Amino acid sequence: MQQTPIAQAVTKASVPSLRSMHRRNDGGDSVAELRTGIKQLGEAFHEFKKSNDERLEKLSKGQGDPLLEGKVDELNKKLSDLEAFKKNTEETLKKKNRIGRSDADDADVEEHKKAFDGYLRKGREDGLRDLEVKAINLGTGEDGGFAVPEELDRNIAQLERDLSVMRTLANVISVGSEEYKRLVNTGGAASGWVGETDARPETAAPKLAQIAPFFGEIYANPAVTQKALDDIFFDVEAWLADELSWEFDEQEGGSFITGNGTNKPKGFLAYANSAVTDKVGTRPFGTLQFVTSGAAAALSNPDRLIDLIHSLKRGYRRNAVFLGNGLTLAALRKLKDNEGNYLWRPGLEAGEPGILLGYRYEEDEAMPDIAADSIPLAFGDFKRGYTIADVRGTRVLRDPFTNKPFVHFYTTKRVGGGVMDSLAIKLLKIAA
Template sequence: MAVEKKDIEDVAEALGRKFDEFKKTNDKRIDGLEEEKGKLSGQVDTLNEKLSELDELKSNLEKELLSLKRPDGTGTKAASEHKAAFMQFVRKGIDAGLGDLQAKALQIGTEADGGYAVPEELDRSIIELLKDTSPMRQVCNQISVGTPDYKRLVSLGGAGSGWVGETAARPATGTPTLGQISAFMGEIYANPQATQTSLDDIFFNAEAWLGAEVTREFSEKEGSAFTSGNGVNKPKGYLAYDLVLDDDKTRDFGKLQKLISGAAGSFNGDNIIDLIHSLKAGYRANATFMMTNLTVAYVRKLKDSQGNYLWRPGLEADKPSTLLGYGITENEDVPDVAADANAISFGDFKRGYTIVDRIGTRVLRDPYTNKPYVGFYTTKRVGGMLVDSQAIKVLTLSAA
């Protein structure tokens, strides 16, 4: 049954009711007698878990409704012929004429290491599915390039200026500094297996199967790399860059500012407010929090000095739940609440971090290595880079 907007509204209404129940129970826990607190804590945790389930359900329904509205890719005649030939290659291993059709459709030929480029439509679908499943792809800037590597220039400022009188001399000012940054690139691979019998079955959707298998494998590896990867044969995650206490006026380019919570393994509402306002106003307009689901459960219990909860459920379609008015991106590759953990990030990730996809996912069909299974060795070159180190801030849960 297709998702309708009313389904989302019903879930949002249930989310609101459950949040009211959560607040009442948590308030009783805070204000209750000592012997009551143990029992109420269990109820609060149960309600908190239910809030997470409803919030995730609402988000998933919104994504599903959006996917139903996406237009189908039609493509050119050459692209259609390439796709048909590629699926024949997947099912039967027949590649007669595939190289020529690939060259016409994609303007590239077969690479020396073998394999064939995934048709443009399927390749685009894989990227779209990765965006749906990868938290970093949902909020970061993404570009596609045709070369193995990617570099860009950034302005580090320093042009200088000054005040002068109407007829006073105007001496030369400083020359603005330009810096070059490079994406940390790596090749990611997956090797899903299917029996030849299943591939021969006309009711087996080989295209959907291959896309889903590759997407799941790529998404798990990519998400970790974009968040905390060390940059060795993989993207460098934003949390792998140097984290320092210096503010924007004194911090070197390419280093992120971290704020200290003041208590090992915990934080409060004031820390969240400080984190928000450590970011310049221009970045706050499109900023989002990034944390794990367990950390979201932690912040749901936080209140301001007037006793108002900082977390608010999204009670309308297309309106996400917020923390102090800003959206939350759940990323399970961010550290959970623990001593010295970089548990919460806040910023404009689209301006701060760029994901670089090399055009073309490639597949090498292998019916020999693992009989009776046919392997589809699938590779894709992808990278990541911090491009604006003022756009993202990190809260570290340390005492000092």
């Protein structure tokens, strides 16, 4: 589809896609790129405000302008692309300065890693099962392939953390089995005032609840030719880690938000929700509170966003973030307060994120769009509110027979997720 002259002008400074940015081997001057990206971000925001102000002024006079609407939408998209570019470049710089961990001194781990490389390339299994048990203390799984080496498993998890928004926000733990459970205090302890010599009657004890993530098995089946595996310059472990992280991320990302808990994690939007506030004893534990948008099928009232923020207790607000998709962010960028100030502003310094009403906004496309009765926006301390539990032992089964000349690597891992503290996450529900 051919772009309009306005769209061509807006998008003339191309911005790489997120996956291409993640995969590139950045040998250029990342610091200079970051400065350029921040400069472009500031210029784009200035142009966005100017165009949106003009749009709002015309709307107030009943003079809708489709070309101006299109320009604002294109500038909105450019802001999102530049923010993604800035964030990715900052992560690249962090990784360059990160001190790596080496397992070179651990003979068992190194031996297991070499044997596993032979299994991936040639299908050699000699002694691999015994090395696997010695290196990572996992039981045998003859019907489920071989456990990947610790370093590769860690790399897959790190890549998933870089890709998955929920993994960067939530509490991520590694467990040995699906028996992980937590006891939480749901309140109920009683107390009272007494005089110096008054009797002290027994008070009610606190109520404890046992909670656990909902677990499921996730799989991926990437393929590569045997010719590529025979190439000694082909880094098979890096390729496998990259492919698995993308496949797992696409499957997991939605489940942490909307998953129903059946053979998969239970997303926080799948839990019961209620308009009842956090007053002790008025809302069942495990039920999330929502605030309504105040406008039918729209998100246009800044006061409701302030209500959403302050529905969260002060202790949780210290580390709270907004979570919504890109379309919701585009709508929020257009909002102003009563004094004409925009609610959202970009981060125009290195390491500074874009913020909405003073809090970071994270994009996740698994969040619903703005529509009647939907929940397009969440706000909270997700590290305290939601736990992701990875069961140690990602397993790989090599299959060179099903689809010659390709070798498939059927890979499975078990992961769980669930709300651990229903007071830590608040929802914004669009009025019907």
